[in-house]
Amino acid sequence: MTQEELLNVQRFISxxxxxxxxxxxxxxxxxxxxxxxxxxxxxIDANGKIIIKETGAADWNSKxxxxxxxxxxx
Numbered sequence: 690m691t692q693e694e695l696l697n698v699q700r701f702i703s704x705x706x707x708x709x710x711x712x713x714x715x716x717x718x719x720x721x722x723x724x725x726x727x728x729x730x731x732x733i734d735a736n737g738k739i740i741i742k743e744t745g746a747a748d749w750n751s752k753x754x755x756x757x758x759x760x761x762x763x
Contacts, residue, residue, distance in 0.1 A: 734761055 698711055722731065724744065732741040740761065741754075748754070 732758070732761070 692714065695713065702709075702711065721739070724742075726744040728746075729742065729744045730747065730749075731739055731743075734740050740757065
């Protein structure tokens, strides 16, 4: 996903020869999700509550994370 202008993105993709989907937001990002650090990842439950906000590298395959995700989908 990008916030860049469509034309700029299309030119870049074309120039680099990339073939991948590009997504453009249809609405403004909610303020609670705005973050300047890359990467920033969120796990959000079915009610919209942020369960995990992780900035930087993370072990998304850890036992703790897998148990949390399994609990959320049950």
